[in-house]
Amino acid sequence: MSRFVANEHGIKVLAMPPPYKAWFALCNDPDYSTAESWDEVHHYIWEELKLPFGDSFFISNWNQQLPDQVNLTEHPHRIAAHSHDAIHTWGDFALSGKHRFTREDALSALELLRAHDIRPLVWTDHSNFIGNLMHRTSNKILPRVRDSSGHEYINDVYTMDLVKAAGIRYVWDGSLTKGVIGQDRPVGRMEWYRQSTRKYSRRTRAMIAIADKLSAPFSEFKNSSIFNYGKSCNRQYAPVRFPDGSHVYSFSRYGSWGLGDIDGLAKAIAKPVLRELSRNEGTMVLYTHLGKRNKKGADRSVHIPNATKKALMGLSDAYLSKEINISSTSTLLDYLVLRDNLKIEKSAVHFRADGIRYENLVRQDLDGHMFGLSCNCSDLKIYCDGIQVEDTEILQQDGGLLLRFPSHETPAKGGHQCP
Ligand SMILES: [Zn+2]
Secondary structure, three states: OOOEEEEEOOEEEEOOOOOOOEEEEEEEOOOOOOHHHHHHHHHHHHHHOOOOOOEEEEOOEOOOOOOOOOEOOOOHHHHOOOOEEEEOOOOEOOOOOOOOOOHHHHHHHHHHHHHOOOOOOEEOOOOOOOOOOOOOOOOOOOOEEEOOOOOEEEOOOOOHHHHHHHOOOEEEEEEEOOOOOOEOOOOOHHHHHHHHOOOOOHHHHHHHHHHHHHOHHHHHHOOOOOOOOOOOOOOOEEEEEOOOOOEEEEEEEEOOHHHOOOOOHHHHOOHHHHHHHHHHOOEEEEEEOOOOOOHHHOOOOOOOOHHHHHHHHHHHHHHHOOOEEEEOHHHHHHHHHHHHOOEEEOOEEEEOOOOOOOOOOOHHHHOOOEEEEOOOOOOOEEEEOOEEOOOOEEEEEOOEEEEEOOOOOOOOOOOOOOO
16 A cells, blocks of 8 residues: 555655656765766766766865865766766855855855856755854854854855755755654654664663653753654754745655765665665655775776676666656656645545745756545646646556656756756
8 A cells, every 4th residue: 555645635645756666866975076087977877777866966066185076067078977966165266275166156156156057956065165054163144143242243155045046945954864764754653763773682672762762752851962853853854944034845754874885885775775665655755875885895996896787787776667756856856846735626636835845836846756646536627826727638557646847948058957
């Protein structure tokens, strides 16, 4: 029985578009990618396996210890070669010597994005970059800040307005999920603590879960670093408001810091993990660095180890057999936002703007998306922000309906936009 997320007027919406049980997106950070490793990864993932992932890039590279990293300024043809929907901040300003990042750099980066007609939807923080939004940041996300004596000064690393102007609507929340496989689904206390407190014995983990339940009425007195279970703890995304008043969505990434490279990828997406993802009918946005190797593989003649190739092939099989859907991070998050803002009436389905990702919703925003409904109604009408949509493909499938919104735009050559 597939999982439903909404049930109004007797019509239920499937969590995942059928026939898929789960949804996987690879959310790569471009650190360490050189032209050679980038070409090998591009060839294997995007050309040979043809996996429809989105990718992330540096706009410029100021890192003096990694001067060969691929970036938009020096390698525009590479960034155009497959879909990129994410930027890894405004560039690599880590270990940048005398060059200190300021808002001027972000303005130049924004200009370059516009010159290349790139409108990224996703932002992932990088290392301890001073302009980070949610990860290891001391950035106040305010255009003007006050010191302890009350003097006000301009915050020259404030760029949130430019982040929004660039098109960003999804910001990585800066942490990794606690081991639960499959987000966007409710988890019970036992499962949560079994996965999130792995350093303890099985018995201790069960006791933490029981103690958490028994002490629920006294939640304000509990140590939140241990007792961190809550109804929303396994969400894939959540609205977030920054101190300057900006609203975006934050999203979580699954993985572990130690497996976040091309070697660790083999284990991160091993068959048992994918099987559990499918069984749990959840989403996974995987944290990784495709261009980075584990230290043990530093001298290898090829960049992608065989074990990782095999694991990627397993992922490709799950996709081709329609078990696990695959897309860019932004396509996955867009789907969840559209699904969660659906309103169902007796014989009408209304797609509605959410106010953060979509200020208003037009038919093109549904391009390429599919939604599963439990009903069999023959006279179902589809609306997008109140306007009837005439070209929805409505197909009978497994006792329900599949709504499919064909894409009218000819796909852009190469990359930039999410698929
Ligand atoms: Zn990084």
